[in-house]
Structures are given as C-alpha cells and as structure tokens.
Amino acid sequence: MGLGTLVACLVAVGLLSVTGNDFTVAGLRGTDLYASYGLPVVRVLAEVAAVVCVGGLLFSAFLLPSPERVPIRIAGWAAVIWAVAALLSVPFTLADAYARPLGYVLEFDRLVELAFAVEPTRASMLTALIATVIAVAATRAGSQASARALLGLALFGLVPVAASGHSSSGGDHDWATASLLTHLVAAALWVGGLAAILAYRKGEHLTTAVTRFSTLALWCWIALAASGLINALVRVKPENLFTTSYGFLVVAKAAALVALGVFGFFQRRNGVAEVVRTGCGRALLRLGAVEVLLMLMTIGLAAALARTPPPDHNEIVPTVELKLGYVLNGPPDAIGLITDWRFDLLLGVGAIVLAVLGVVRRSGFRLPLWLAGCAGVLIATSSGIGRYAPAVFSLHVVSAMILAILSPMLLALGMPRDRRVLLHPIAATVLFASSFSLVYFTGVFEWSLDQPIVRAGIQLWFLLTGCAFFCSAFASEISLASRRIMVFAALGTQAVFAAALLLKDSVTGEQFHRSLKLPWITDLAASQQLAGAVVIGFGVVPLLVTGLVLLVTPQRAAEPELTARR
16 A cells, blocks of 8 residues: 555646646646645545545445454554544645745644635544544444444545535536545545455455455446546536646546456456455455556546646636526426426435335335335435525425425335334434424524535435434334324424424524525515424424324234333
8 A cells, every 4th residue: 555655646746747837827826836746645645544444444344244353453543644644734735725835834823723714624624533533433443333333434534525625616516516425435435445355365254355345346436437427527528628637637537447447347257256266365466456556546646636727618607506506497486396306416316226225125115105205305305396495495494304204204114124223212302303403593504505515414314313213203112102202202393493483583594595696585584484384284294193193003003022022
C-alpha cells in the first residue's frame, strides 16, 4: 500500500501541474506552491487511509465467517492516519481558498477563525472527528456487530467530502452529490476489500472471504460505472471531453475504470477460481497487486479531478435551479404531482432494489404489502411529491409522513417475520416520536434545504425509525400491552406535532422558500397550516387505526410466540 500511495500522490501532483492553468484562470488556486500541491497529497493520504479503514472493517464484519481482531486493529490505525490527514488538509485548504501563503494561515488565531468559515474545512474537521471515533472504538471492538457498526460509521465518514466538492453546487447538484457519494462508497468497499483480502491471502478462511467479496466487487464496479457516468454527464458536455483539462481527466478515469473491470473479470475467472479449487491465493496476488496499484493510481487521478474546475458553459442558471438542483414547472397540481418525476438516485434506487429482492426471494414475503411499501418510498422521493417537497413545505411533510409512517407500516407487514429487527419498545417509540420535532423545530430542516446529502439523510432516518417502530409494534414477540402503549404514545406525539404546526406563529423554512423567488409561492403560513392537516390525515389517522386494531385484538391471539417462548 505504501508504494501505491506514493504513486497516487505522484499522479495527483503530476496531473495538477498540467491542469494548473485552468485553476489560475478560474481563480481557484493561490500562488503558494506548498498549498497548491500539498493539498492533493494530504487528500490522497486521507482517501487511502479511509479505504484501508473501510476494507479492514468490511473484512471482519462481512467477509469472514467469524470476526477477527487483526483487521479491526488495522482499520483503527488507518483511522488514525485518516484523521491526521483530514486535519492537515485544513490549513492547505484555507491557503488555497484565500490565495495566501501557507504560513499566513498557520497563525493559530487566524487558523481557528478561518477554519469554520469555509465549507471544505468544516467537512475535513467533521471527517477527522468521525475517524477519531472509529480509531478509539476499534481498540475495544471485537464482535461482528461492533465491526458492522464501525463500518457504517466509516462509510458515513465519506459523506462530508461528497457534500463539499464541485458536485454540491450548480445545476443538477442533487444528482451530482448523490452519484458522487455512491461513487465514493463503492470505491472504498471495492479497493479496501481487495486490499484486505490480499493482506489475508494465507488465512484459513480465504475461500469464504474471496467468494463473498467476488459478488460484492462486481456490484461495486457496476455502481462505480453508473455513478461516474451520471456525475460526468452533469459536470461536462460531450464536446468538452477532449477540449478541456476536466474532460481529459474524466476520460482518463473512465479508461482506468474499464481497465479495472477487465482485471476484475480475469481475477474472477482465474484468481477466484483457483482459490476455490485449491485454497491457495497465489493467482489472486498476481492480478490483485496490479489491480490495487491501478486503483490507487485512480485515487490520485480523482484527487486531481477534484482540484480541476469543470468547464464553464456560460449558461445563466435560474435561482431555483441553483438552490434545488433542478427547475420547477409551475405550481404543483394533481397532474404534476403524478407525472412530474425526478428520480432519487439514493432512496429511489434503494426502493427498487428492495422490491426486486422481495420478488426474487418471495419466501416469507407478503408481496402485495411489500411492493406497496417500496412504491411508497419511490413516490415520496421521486414523484412530483419528492420533486416539489423542498420548495413547498406541505408537500415536504407529505413526503415525510409517507416515509415515516405509511411505507414502514406496509414494509413491516410485508417482510418475513424472522427478518424483522426488533428494538426495545421504549427505544423504538422514542426514536420514532422524536424524529419530527428534531427535524422541523431545531433547524435541521432548514439545513437540509441547502444540502442534498442532509435531505437524503433525513429521508433515510424517517424510513429507518418508522420501520423500527412498526416492526416492534407488529411483533408478537413483544407483549400486546407494550405494543398498545407504543402506538398510542406515538399517536399523542403526532397530535402534538400537528397542533404545533397549526398554531405556530413563525413559518418554518421561510427564508429559504422566499429565496427561491417563485411567483406562485405567496402564502407560506397557509402551506404550514396545510402541513398540520397533513399530519392529522397521514400520521394521526393511521396510528389511530393501528391502535384501535391492537385494542380489539384478543390477548391470546396476539401473543402465541411470546407465550411459547415463556
């Protein structure tokens, strides 16, 4: 990995020396060479460390039949390097952003003052914090559950980078940010997983690990290709691919991805087959070492791409497109909400994957309910409801109610009972009941309007907490009395939330909605009043019906599994 990291740094610096003039013209680079070339180097170090961290945790969490401490410890040390590199990038980023010498921003008071003023440095500090938590937790983690939790945290540590680059601004930034995040996650899983397997090539569970990783690697390559294509189409036009530095780097990265696909094909046909047949990882090492080196070179190429400005198309972008990433074709109406779709690259894809999973596996699924729940997620995020949700508060609440209540209710009823993840009734109720107030009354909602990643995170949070709540509420393993209390407690919080929206004097998200300058947005208070009515119809009523059903359910009929277990 050391040689590969050095090569990646040299690739990044070498390519930047070629594309430097573009940055100077765009006014995005300072005159300090230490900042200009030091920044991509520390970013490459951070990305390689992140990849190693993710790979070690993935290996222990999912690729081995039982967890091992060594991969987790390696991931912990990689997280230390990740955190240090992320912090080192702060002064380099500031020197570059303000076109000042590196020594100027290294003055302590100035460094502290400026670090919180620039979005990329805030993202770096958040990344460093996440990596530090992983490093500390890895010293104690030893189970698969803890490794999986740390893997989720490590993948979350990639989010700040995706939310602060080229993709987070301009037209179509919602698609650009989502595709970049998908790209980063897929790359980290693929590169990190392969590096971990090569390091473990003499282990006793190599055959199991390689077999499991082979399928994951194929899906990662598909995700990389699809997300890379979408991101490129958003940022550069076909005619600019061979006439601009940015286009040249995009083509080079695409060529590297194709080459990696070819290596992966031969690795799957020869290396994996030999491991399965003989248990020996020699063939895997021969191709895998070159593959990892090419992957790390691609990381260096990506670092140079992140420092190269996209072509300026000299187009005037409407305010609403700058804010949302897309335009709105007039005020929402019934036909528009049904037909005016904008596909959500994260939850939309997730809904389709879940639907296909239910159709393929079938066993234990109640398909009509399961597919209806998946359709609800797709409608809430990708239909006209999802498209207009950031601009119209009442539709945002409609989307939230579908994601938090209607779809989770259907998914919980439709999934196999043995697949339900059950939380303690109190924990499930608190997480579900507090979500709406935490989002809409603490400033998180306003924050999400400017950040597509935060918006997607809120949607995912609503869906997960809703599923956790209804899986517990419908679980016969939990006493009927506890489930009744859960549902009626949630019903009460929904009623309070509805009343708060109806009686609230100030308008939630007013500043953002007025900044859109849409002529048909005139009465924001009325939209908030309508949102309160939506909560009653989409939140209070379904919970009330659920509570009444539980009230009339006989005790013996409701608890056969609980009685048998006791």
